[in-house]
Amino acid sequence: MGKFRKEGKKEVPQVSTSSLPDIVYMLIFFFMITTSMRDVELKVKTAMPKASEIQKLEKKALVSSIYIGPPRDTKLGTESRIQLDDAFARPADIADWIQKERDSRSEADRPLLTTALKVHKETRMGVVTDVKQELRKVGAFRINYTTLKGSALEN
Amino acid sequence: MARKVPEINSSSQADIAFLLLCFFLMTTSMDVDYGITRRLPPPVEQNDEDVKVKERNVMNVLVNKNDRLLVNGRPSDISLLKDEAKRFMTPRPNDETAPETERKTFDLVGEVLMSKGVISLQNDRGTSYAMYISVQNELARAFNELREEMSMAKFHKHLDQLNEDQTKAINDAVPVRVSEAEPAEY
Numbered sequence: 001m002g003k004f005r006k007e008g009k010k011e012v013p014q015v016s017t018s019s020l021p022d023i024v025y026m027l028i029f030f031f032m033i034t035t036s037m038r039d040v041e042l043k044v045k046t047a048m049p050k051a052s053e054i055q056k057l058e059k060k061a062l063v064s065s066i067y068i069g070p071p072r073d074t075k076l077g078t079e080s081r082i083q084l085d086d087a088f089a090r091p092a093d094i095a096d097w098i099q100k101e102r103d104s105r106s107e108a109d110r111p112l113l114t115t116a117l118k119v120h121k122e123t124r125m126g127v128v129t130d131v132k133q134e135l136r137k138v139g140a141f142r143i144n145y146t147t148l149k150g151s152a153l154e155n
Numbered sequence: 156m157a158r159k160v161p162e163i164n165s166s167s168q169a170d171i172a173f174l175l176l177c178f179f180l181m182t183t184s185m186d187v188d189y190g191i192t193r194r195l196p197p198p199v200e201q202n203d204e205d206v207k208v209k210e211r212n213v214m215n216v217l218v219n220k221n222d223r224l225l226v227n228g229r230p231s232d233i234s235l236l237k238d239e240a241k242r243f244m245t246p247r248p249n250d251e252t253a254p255e256t257e258r259k260t261f262d263l264v265g266e267v268l269m270s271k272g273v274i275s276l277q278n279d280r281g282t283s284y285a286m287y288i289s290v291q292n293e294l295a296r297a298f299n300e301l302r303e304e305m306s307m308a309k310f311h312k313h314l315d316q317l318n319e320d321q322t323k324a325i326n327d328a329v330p331v332r333v334s335e336a337e338p339a340e341y
């Protein structure tokens with residue numbers, strides 16, 4: 001009967017952790033590939049309205065964003081301001097900014113450049129119209145009104 | 156005699172990897188942007204040559220600074236706009252009050268009856284952006300529904316199941332005819 005008697009103490013074997021780094025590395029690679037560093041610090045609020053007839057903005061490298069909304073710093077008032085890159089701007093600055101954005105892309109990509117308008121929902125259309133007129137002047141015709149997913153009737 | 160190289164302790168490798176992982180977790184932003192894509196018209200030259208458009212071919216949509224809608228001179232509501240736009244753009248060759256129609260032939264879909272109607276959108280500088288997007292969205296929804304109907308009639312498939320050529324044919328046969336008025340000078 002001794003054949004079946006358990007030898008020694010009954011112990012749970014330790015889980016081998018030698019593959020843990022491999023698993024973590026896999027996760028790292030996943031995040032490294034999917035990551036896109038946040039490039040601007042938002043100085044304006046951009047709570048965007050909802051819409052249902054929307055398309056995905058593909059190829060983020062070909063998208064430059066204009067942010068319009070009331071400043072986050074309440075000392076600057078509640079009037080909607082335009083933010084290009086990291087600073088407040090006037091509509092007159094858009095032409096130079098578009099030129100700069102074009103220069104930073106390769107020749108082949110320039111006609112595909114899309115301007116994404118990220119506008120706070122309470123902004124008055126006057127500012128947006130000014131921006132659109134400037135974009136038309138410099139020939140940046142492809143625009144995208146960035147919105148959230150949802151029903152437009154809830155806005 | 157070969158010297159034995161001591162093995163490097165790799166138990167801290169996991170910690171290093173975790174540190175890197177935390178960094179990428181914090182900096183990553185995987186939010187995908189969605190939006191309504193539009194093409195702005197090229198700037199108009201300074202000429203007084205107005206393109207004459209027959210009144211029956213135009214549906215005027217006005218949004219005032221209080222976000223109220225006026226469709227062809229009559230007050231309307233955003234919840235009715237989609238159906239009004241769809242009704243306006245549906246070709247009705249026997250209706251005198253509806254926009255004119257024409258027959259055109261396209262690849263894949265063949266001869267279709269097209270409406271010559273144009274939806275003219277005009278907003279005030281005081282209109283809120285949310286309202287503007289709602290109006291744009293409802294108009295886009297009207298055209299998407301017309302496209303869906305055309306797709307079902309011609310290909311017996313839903314719009315999102317069509318291949319690239321078929322989608323292009325449908326888009327050509329039912330173009331988005333929304334024109335934004337030039338902003339008035341103040």
